[in-house]
Structure formats: C-alpha cells, structure tokens
Amino acid sequence: MTDNDSQTFGRLPATDAERSVAGRPTRAAVVDWWTDRFGVPRTIFESYTLWEKGAGKVWALPFDPGAPVPVEALGLTVLRTRQEHWKPTTIAAQRFGREATRNVLRLDERDQAAAFLAGEEQEIAWDGDWGYVIAAHELTGRLEPIGVGLYTYGTLQSMVPKGRRREF
Amino acid sequence: MDALSRYEPIIDDFEGFLAACERPLPTTVRVNPLAVTPDRAVEALAAEGVAVDRREWHPGVLEVDTNKPGNTWPYVHGWVHGQEEVSCVPPRVLDPEPGDVVWDACAAPGGKTAQIAAEIDDDGLVVANDDNLGRLSALRGNCDRLGVTSAAVTNTDARRATLDAFPDVAAVDAALVDAPCSCEGTIRKNADALDGAGASASRSLGRLQADILARAVALTRPGGTVVYSTCTFAPEENEAVVDEVLGRTDSRLVEFDVGLASAPGLTEWGDASYDDSLARAQRYYPHHNDTGGFFAAKLEVTA
Structure with a gap:
C-alpha cells in the first residue's frame, strides 16, 4: 500500500481487493453510496472513469485516458470521501441529482429556496434521513436540484459554497 | 476610434460600422x-x-x-x-461529434470550452488548455458551474503543447485556437480595447498566433478540423496568420456558414497578398449582426 499523493490523479480501484493506495475509495463503494443515499440508477457512473485527486476528492470523466494523467483538472468533482460522512458536491447534486429518488428535500416555498441559495440555515419539518440531502425546487414544472444540504434536528443547513450564494 | 480608420478600405458601410462600434452590446x-x-x-x-x-x-x-x-x-x-453572441460562433464552426477528443488551445475563461463539451454531448474529452495560471480558476469555475464532465484542464504554453499527458491519445479529432489577440472587436464592451492597437502590435501577436495554430494542426489527426478565431479586425492577426500556417503545415481551408451575416476573408491587405482560399474565412462585423467583431477560419488537416 502506498499513501495518497494529493497532487496527482489516481484511478479508483474497482474493488477492495484491487486497492493499492491506502484509504482510497473503490469505484464500487462510490456507486453504492450514490445508489444507497439517493436511489439513483446503478448505471450513474457507467460511462465514466473515476479518479481521486486531493484528500478524498472523487472526479468523474466520460473518457478513459489510460494511465493517470498530470493535469490540473480531470472531469467533474462529484464526491468528497475520506471523512466520516461522504459528501456530494453542489454540481454533482445538480448534474446527477435529478435522478435521485431518496433524500431529496423539496423547498416548495419560494422563500425557502431563496434562503437555501443565500446559504441560510432554516427549520424545516421533514421525515427523511438525517445527513446530506439534495435540496431541490420546482422550475418550469420540473424538480431541479439546487445543491447539498445537511439535515439534522429539524434544521436544514445549506452547503452552497460561498462563491455560489446569491440573494434574490 | 482612430485605430479603426485603417480598415475603411475593407469594410462596407464604414459609417455604419463605426456607429455600431459606439453602441453598447x-x-x-x-x-x-x-x-x-x-x-x-x-x-x-x-x-x-x-x-x-x-x-x-x-x-x-x-x-x-x-x-x-x-x-x-x-x-x-x-x-x-x-x-457574447458572436463568441458562440467558433464551437459551431468546429462542429465536433460525440466521442471526439478536442483540444481547446487557449481555453480560459471557458465559455467556448463548455460549448464544445455541449457539442459532443459531454461524451469524449475536451483538453482545455491555458498558459495563464491565474485564468485557470475561471476556466474550471465555468466548466464546473455548467456541469461539464468531459473537460481536462491543462496549464501549458500552447505553442509547445503535447498530448503526453494522455498516452492513449495519438492525435485529437478537432482543435480550437481562439487566440489571444488585440481584441479590437470587443470595443463595444471594453472602452479601452483600442489602446495600443495598430499594425505593429498586431504583427507581433501574429507570430505567437501562428505558432499556436501550427501546433494545433500538428496535434490533429489527418481529416480532422482546426478552427482559428480571434476577436480582432486586424488582418495581421487573422488572414496573415492563417496564410502563414497554410504554408507551414499540411492543411487547407474549407467553407462554412453558421447563418450569421459576414464578409469573406481578405486575399489582399496593403502590400501583402494571401492565398485565394482565405476568402473561405469569415469576418463578422458589429454592424452585420449587432455583435462584437470576430474572425473565424476552418482548416482541414490533410496529412
């Protein structure tokens, strides 16, 4: 086992048996996490190669470039691992969260969606699981994910990054 | 606007052109x-x-x-x-297919990169390069915000770029050189766009632009497409650059029409004359489509 080099892209091992970098999540575990947590189809990352760069940051690319490549960015960051609770990225929630069937918290009131986008914490009665959720609202008749929230004790905490926050 | 006066012989309805340059976009x-x-x-x-x-x-x-x-x-x-409307032209001209590998030589801030990714249905690989480290965050930020998964961001001098980072990729299917330029065509949004503009500055930029374009042709497979574009009117940065690269590489110009009004590329400018096929390039002037100014040329790699 070698240690993770946070400066380079390393391909996720398919399974635990194929792991050569300590603590690196497996491809199977990433797919399991998305399907368990959000009920997305198991095919979610079928056409993607998955990579780790940085501490536990998982990237998805719809192309197989062969060996690990020395580049600045490789596809889209979809998940942060190597911490107790894995956390999806805002853009992964938007891009892949439309197919979620579980742990999607609907912000039906317009001011709820606006408060979430502004980065505010709000009290919301909801009977779903505690943990990371996909916050969504309806736009032109379709449920559209806004980003990631942390739901605990009847409170929804917005995880929208500071640079993406807006006040309408 | 004095820097634009040298273009009077080549632009139809020059008064209309100048008036359009004065209007906001x-x-x-x-x-x-x-x-x-x-x-x-x-x-x-x-x-x-x-x-x-x-x-x-x-x-x-x-x-x-x-x-x-x-x-x-x-x-x-x-x-x-x-x-900007006219900046949506180059990826349209490039017209890559899903599954393609595309090199975007001067990619920041990434609007065209994301558009190329959309043109290939985000299926394949867009190698989005920029030599300016400071502009990579905008490039990455825009690709991220738009949910682009197919982009790989690199930070190299485009004149000397290689595909070494992608051992399985022998050559790209298409390349866009949206070259660093004197940006005269952005006068409608940048009031200081013409500061320092002129033939001498443009000739100097032309050397850099030609080296990048020649590199793009070299990295593209035979039969592949390279699009060269700038947001300037200066022939020294447009037709002169393409003319030089046609002579230096195995490539030829092909016709295209995206559906916007335009004027054909020049075959003569001052004392210089360019290959007749330069007429297949397109010049987009502000008074044609109420846009910024732009130049685009489409090359096919022949060997």
Missing part, C-alpha cells in the same frame, strides 16, 4: 444544453420577468433584457451562461 446568454432545452430556459427566464429574444441562427443564443442574467434561477442551475 446587447446582453446575451447561451443555453447550456447539458442541463436544459432552450424552450425551458426561455420559459424559466420569462417566469422571472426577463424578456428574451431568440436568435435565428442558434436556438440556444438568447438576448435578455437584463444586464444581470447571473441573478436568476436559470443561471444558478447552470442552465445559461453569459456569452
């Missing part, structure tokens, strides 16, 4: 088809009280009656990206 956005259809984007903008005028030549290019399209829900969801 319409605010336009490009719909991100990776996230939504143009119809839904228009509907969502209308629901926020933003009136939209759709462009005929490209269903995803919308003129919006707000100067802050970023403060709308469609923007938050990555449905639209602020992009």
Whole structure:
C-alpha cells in the first residue's frame, strides 16, 4: 500500500481487493453510496472513469485516458470521501441529482429556496434521513436540484459554497 | 476610434460600422444544453420577468433584457451562461461529434470550452488548455458551474503543447485556437480595447498566433478540423496568420456558414497578398449582426 499523493490523479480501484493506495475509495463503494443515499440508477457512473485527486476528492470523466494523467483538472468533482460522512458536491447534486429518488428535500416555498441559495440555515419539518440531502425546487414544472444540504434536528443547513450564494 | 480608420478600405458601410462600434452590446446568454432545452430556459427566464429574444441562427443564443442574467434561477442551475453572441460562433464552426477528443488551445475563461463539451454531448474529452495560471480558476469555475464532465484542464504554453499527458491519445479529432489577440472587436464592451492597437502590435501577436495554430494542426489527426478565431479586425492577426500556417503545415481551408451575416476573408491587405482560399474565412462585423467583431477560419488537416 502506498499513501495518497494529493497532487496527482489516481484511478479508483474497482474493488477492495484491487486497492493499492491506502484509504482510497473503490469505484464500487462510490456507486453504492450514490445508489444507497439517493436511489439513483446503478448505471450513474457507467460511462465514466473515476479518479481521486486531493484528500478524498472523487472526479468523474466520460473518457478513459489510460494511465493517470498530470493535469490540473480531470472531469467533474462529484464526491468528497475520506471523512466520516461522504459528501456530494453542489454540481454533482445538480448534474446527477435529478435522478435521485431518496433524500431529496423539496423547498416548495419560494422563500425557502431563496434562503437555501443565500446559504441560510432554516427549520424545516421533514421525515427523511438525517445527513446530506439534495435540496431541490420546482422550475418550469420540473424538480431541479439546487445543491447539498445537511439535515439534522429539524434544521436544514445549506452547503452552497460561498462563491455560489446569491440573494434574490 | 482612430485605430479603426485603417480598415475603411475593407469594410462596407464604414459609417455604419463605426456607429455600431459606439453602441453598447446587447446582453446575451447561451443555453447550456447539458442541463436544459432552450424552450425551458426561455420559459424559466420569462417566469422571472426577463424578456428574451431568440436568435435565428442558434436556438440556444438568447438576448435578455437584463444586464444581470447571473441573478436568476436559470443561471444558478447552470442552465445559461453569459456569452457574447458572436463568441458562440467558433464551437459551431468546429462542429465536433460525440466521442471526439478536442483540444481547446487557449481555453480560459471557458465559455467556448463548455460549448464544445455541449457539442459532443459531454461524451469524449475536451483538453482545455491555458498558459495563464491565474485564468485557470475561471476556466474550471465555468466548466464546473455548467456541469461539464468531459473537460481536462491543462496549464501549458500552447505553442509547445503535447498530448503526453494522455498516452492513449495519438492525435485529437478537432482543435480550437481562439487566440489571444488585440481584441479590437470587443470595443463595444471594453472602452479601452483600442489602446495600443495598430499594425505593429498586431504583427507581433501574429507570430505567437501562428505558432499556436501550427501546433494545433500538428496535434490533429489527418481529416480532422482546426478552427482559428480571434476577436480582432486586424488582418495581421487573422488572414496573415492563417496564410502563414497554410504554408507551414499540411492543411487547407474549407467553407462554412453558421447563418450569421459576414464578409469573406481578405486575399489582399496593403502590400501583402494571401492565398485565394482565405476568402473561405469569415469576418463578422458589429454592424452585420449587432455583435462584437470576430474572425473565424476552418482548416482541414490533410496529412
């Protein structure tokens, strides 16, 4: 086992048996996490190669470039691992969260969606699981994910990054 | 506007051209088809009280009656990206296919990169390069916001770029050189765009541009396409660059028409004459389509 080099892209091992970098999540575990947590189809990352760069940051690319490549960015960051609770990225929630069937918290009131986008914490009665959720609202008749929230004790905490926050 | 006077012999309705250069640009956005259809984007903008005028030549290019399209829900969801109308031309001309590998030589801030990714249905690889480390964050930020998965970002001097980082890729299918230029065509949004402009500055930029374009041809497979574009009127940075690269590489110019009004590329400028095929390049002037100024040429790699 070698240690993770946070400066380079390393391909996720398919399974635990194929792991050569300590603590690196497996491809199977990433797919399991998305399907368990959000009920997305198991095919979610079928056409993607998955990579780790940085501490536990998982990237998805719809192309197989062969060996690990020395580049600045490789596809889209979809998940942060190597911490107790894995956390999806805002853009992964938007891009892949439309197919979620579980742990999607609907912000039906317009001011709820606006408060979430502004980065505010709000009290919301909801009977779903505690943990990371996909916050969504309806736009032109379709449920559209806004980003990631942390739901605990009847409170929804917005995880929208500071640079993406807006006040309408 | 003095820096523009040298173009009087080559621009029809020169008064109309100058008048257009004085007017502010319409605010336009490009719909991100990776996230939504143009119809839904228009509907969502209308629901926020933003009136939209759709462009005929490209269903995803919308003129919006707000100067802050970023403060709308469609923007938050990555449905639209602020992009000048004429800057949506080069990826259209390149017209890559799903599964293609595309090199975007001078990619920051990434609007065209994201559009190329959309053109290939985000299936394949867009090697998005920029030599300016400071501009990579904008490039990455825009690709991220628009949910682009197919981009790999590199930070090298495009004149000496290689595909060594991608051992399985022998050559790319297509390349875009949206070259660093004197930006005269952005005068409608940047009042100081003409400061320092002139033939001498343009000749100097031309050497850099030709080296990047020649590199793009070298990295592209035979039969592949390379598009060269700038946002300047200067022939020293446009026809002269393409003419030189046609002579240096195995490539030829091919015709294209994206549906916007344009003038053919020049075959003569001052004492210089260029290959007759330069007439297949296109010059987009501000008074033609109420846009910024632009130049585009489409090359096919022949060997």
